[in-house]
Amino acid sequence: MAFSSIIIAVLLLCLLASGSIGPQADCDVYAATGSNFTVRLQHVLKDSDSLRWFQDENQIFYRRSKQVIRGKNYDVDSTGSLKLTQLTKDKSGRYTPQVHRADGTSAGDLPSVRLCVLDPVQKPKVTVTCDKTKVTFTCDAGQDEKIEWFMDGETVAEKEKTLTRPAEDVLNARFSCNVSNPVSSEISQPVQQDCIKPSDHSGIWIAVGICICLVVILVIICCVQSRWKK
Numbered sequence: 001m002a003f004s005s006i007i008i009a010v011l012l013l014c015l016l017a018s019g020s021i022g023p024q025a026d027c028d029v030y031a032a033t034g035s036n037f038t039v040r041l042q043h044v045l046k047d048s049d050s051l052r053w054f055q056d057e058n059q060i061f062y063r064r065s066k067q068v069i070r071g072k073n074y075d076v077d078s079t080g081s082l083k084l085t086q087l088t089k090d091k092s093g094r095y096t097p098q099v100h101r102a103d104g105t106s107a108g109d110l111p112s113v114r115l116c117v118l119d120p121v122q123k124p125k126v127t128v129t130c131d132k133t134k135v136t137f138t139c140d141a142g143q144d145e146k147i148e149w150f151m152d153g154e155t156v157a158e159k160e161k162t163l164t165r166p167a168e169d170v171l172n173a174r175f176s177c178n179v180s181n182p183v184s185s186e187i188s189q190p191v192q193q194d195c196i197k198p199s200d201h202s203g204i205w206i207a208v209g210i211c212i213c214l215v216v217i218l219v220i221i222c223c224v225q226s227r228w229k230k
């Protein structure tokens, strides 16, 4: 018995977890904070009809015989559609209309809309960290935001917050990230790695040059010595 209730508990937890992966997974419409959105009434309204709008379980608007009984803050247009302005996150929810005819009968189930209000994304920044020969680029995107990386303007396969490459491969490459959510997207300034200075290679070439010079001098000395011996 205890075992089966554990299984049930685990199953319930899984269900809850899968629901919480995308809290916005069950939205019909997304809108940005501060924007306006109109929930359409999909019913031709008569003057004698009474109209109610609900946000989830709360009645936010009620008009009967052209008299508004509830909902000064909510504006309803001439077609009965609900005009939501200056959206804030607490305006997220399911909006359902209800229409009753003059004789009190219902006009039936009318379509509802699940609205999710989200903040637009912030412009991201890319930071660079070095680890011996590897360079890691980090995009400071927020939670639940989609990431896309560009290397010299071309998209790369990685979609995570960090991107790691051998420094040698990306000496002069410019990396930027595009952060988006359902209501907006922003792209960062491009950055370059600073782990290996491309000018560091001049040291190698100077060393190579010195070696060649030494070899040449040695060869000359050898030649001169063998001449003297003759």
Ligand SMILES: *[C@@H]1O[C@H](CO)[C@@H](O)[C@H](O)[C@H]1NC(C)=O
Pocket: 034, 035, 036, 085, 086
């Ligand atoms: C939203 O609606 C208000 C009132 O109707 C209006 O003043 C404002 O300009 C609208 N804002 C946007 C972003 O359309």
Ligand SMILES: *[C@@H]1O[C@H](CO)[C@@H](O)[C@H](O)[C@H]1NC(C)=O
Pocket: 148, 178, 179, 180, 185, 186, 187
């Ligand atoms: C950034 O990503 C969003 C969402 O995928 C997309 O709509 C937008 O066009 C992208 N911006 C650029 C510059 O690629």
